[in-house]
Amino acid sequence: MLPPEVREAYTNRHRGGVPSETHHCLMLDTHPVSIQVFRIHWLDHLDDQTIDEVHRVVSAVVELGGAVGWLQPPARTVVGQWLSEWQSAKITGRGGLALCRDNEGIQALGCWRAGPAGAMAHVVELTKIMVHPDWRGRGLGRMVVNALIDTAESHGAELLTLGVRGNNHGAQALYETCGFKTWGVLPNGVAVGDDRFDVVRMCRQVRLPPSAVIHGSTAGGLGGSPIRSA
Numbered sequence: 742m743l744p745p746e747v748r749e750a751y752t753n754r755h756r757g758g759v760p761s762e763t764h765h766c767l768m769l770d771t772h773p774v775s776i777q778v779f780r781i782h783w784l785d786h787l788d789d790q791t792i793d794e795v796h797r798v799v800s801a802v803v804e805l806g807g808a809v810g811w812l813q814p815p816a817r818t819v820v821g822q823w824l825s826e827w828q829s830a831k832i833t834g835r836g837g838l839a840l841c842r843d844n845e846g847i848q849a850l851g852c853w854r855a856g857p858a859g860a861m862a863h864v865v866e867l868t869k870i871m872v873h874p875d876w877r878g879r880g881l882g883r884m885v886v887n888a889l890i891d892t893a894e895s896h897g898a899e900l901l902t903l904g905v906r907g908n909n910h911g912a913q914a915l916y917e918t919c920g921f922k923t924w925g926v927l928p929n930g931v932a933v934g935d936d937r938f939d940v941v942r943m944c945r946q947v948r949l950p951p952s953a954v955i956h957g958s959t960a961g962g963l964g965g966s967p968i969r970s971a
Contacts, residue, residue, distance in 0.1 A: 778843060778844065779841055779842065779843050779848070779881060779884060780841070780842055780843075781839050781840070781841055781842075781884060781885070781888040782839075782840045782842060783831060783837050783838065783839060783840070783892075784824065784827055784828055784831060784837065784838040784839075784840060785828070785831055786828070787821070787824055787825060787828050790846075791824065791840070791847070792817060792820060792821045792824060793817070794846045794847035795820055795824060795840070795847055795850060796815075796817045796820040796821075797846075797847075797873070798847055798848065798849070798850060798871060798872075798873045799811070799814070799815060799820055799871070800814040800815070801873050801874050801875075802871045802872075802873070802874065803815070805874055806933075807871060808905070808906035808909060808931060808938075809869055809870075809871050810868075810869060812933060824838070827852060830854060834896060835854065835855040835896075836852065836853055836854035836855060837852065837853055837892060838850060838851070838852045838869075839851050839852070839853075839885050839888045839889055839892070841872075841881050841884055841885050848872065848873045848875075848876040848881055849871065849872040849873065849876065849881040849882065849884070849885050850869065850870075850871060850885065851867065851868075851869060851870035851871070851885040851886065851888075851889050852867070852868050852869045852870075852889070853865050853866070853867050853868075853889045853892065853893045853898075854866050854868065855893070855896065855898065863897065863898060863899040863900060864898070864899070864900045864901075864902060865893040865896075865898040865900070865901050865902070866901075866902050866903065867886070867889050867890075867893075867901060867902070867903040868903065868904075870882065870885055870886060870889075870903075870912075872885075882912075882915050883915060883918070883919065886915065886916065886919045887919065890919065890920075890945070890947065893947070894947045894948065898947060898948075899946065899947060899948050899949060899950075900944060900945070900946055900947070901921070901944060901945045901946075901947060902942065902943070902944045903916065903921065903942075903943050903944075904940050904941065904942050904943070905940075905941050905943065906931055906938050906939070906940065906941070907926065907931075907938050907939030907940065907941050908938055908939075913941060913943070916943050917943075919945070920945045921943040921944060921945045922943060922944060922945070923941055923942070923943050924942055924943065924944050925941075925942045926939050926940070926941055926942070927939060927940040927942065
């Protein structure tokens with residue numbers, strides 16, 4: 742029998758509601774010995790425990806060659822500085838870092854950042870999405886991606902983009918199930934020593950204003966230029 746508070750949270754989740762103590766979503770892992778409750782929290786303050794737990798996840802992912810921006814496991818001070826930058830982004834409302842926790846600590850994370858003010862301000866990049874190797878295959882990656890999508894959309898995002906290493910087919914499949922489509926490939930865009938890998942770029946349109954006029958790549962319009970013969 743589940744504890745009352747866990748049973749209520751699980752019921753709310755499947756009815757479409759979200760308990761007030763969770764920021765976005767909750768998932769149960771039915772382990773034969775214990776029940777793990779996963780929640781998404783947003784980085785709004787920084788302390789030593791958070792730095793230690795994120796450093797643990799990042800180091801484990803990088804040690805296995807994960808394409809998350811570091812070729813070698815970063816020092817704890819580097820992770821602390823990186824987290825401080827995302828804390829600042831959360832304050833501005835133009836970005837945020839999602840932390841997926843259970844009763845043992847942080848097990849997954851991911852970030853979103855809106856484009857600079859101007860013509861690309863409606864475009865949001867999802868980045869640094871990772872799950873500790875010991876916790877893969879339990880749906881935490883999907884939890885993080887869905888939380889990033891929901892929050893970015895609530896902040897006015899129209900178009901979401903992300904990049905993934907070409908040989909990371911598992912991540913590409915995950916993003917596809919979350920509504921992303923491949924729009925381009927940068928050949929040999931990642932260099933790891935003498936190894937070269939493609940960068941697959943993916944996107945998802947989450948909304949368009951009713952007044953939006955779609956021009957696509959047709960000739961004419963603001964900033965256009967005529968096609969010149971060879």
